[in-house]
Amino acid sequence: MDIIDLHDPARVNKSPDDVEVLMSSGNFIQDEFVITHVELRLYLERHDEKLGDFSLITSFVKTNHGSIEMIYDEGFRGLYPLKRASEFLISNLGISGLILRSIIVLREKI
Secondary structure (H helix, E strand, O other), rough: OOOEEOOOOHHOOOOEEEEEEEEOOOOEOOOOEEEEEEEEEEEEEEOOOEEEEEEEEEEEEOOEEEEEEEEEEEEEEEOOHHHHHHHHHHHOOHHHHHHHHHHHHHHHOO
């Protein structure tokens, strides 16, 4: 089962503008879920002359029970928003929280 947990799934109905892989080797087990891949995806939605690019950053988590993509952050985030978001997650143990949040939503849907 593949889930897109957004109010408007059409926002991610294209290839991402950039991707940061946070985990792709090995298997992380959380309860009955085996997590095999975690990444952040950047979708540039529009450009404002004053504020710059409007960024939609989603998390994508692939498990043995399906995958889920959901909003991580959005807004006018300046230069290199995806790199900054991934560095924040890695340096603050946020990947674990991201995985747990994804599993909660997956459980509700299956």
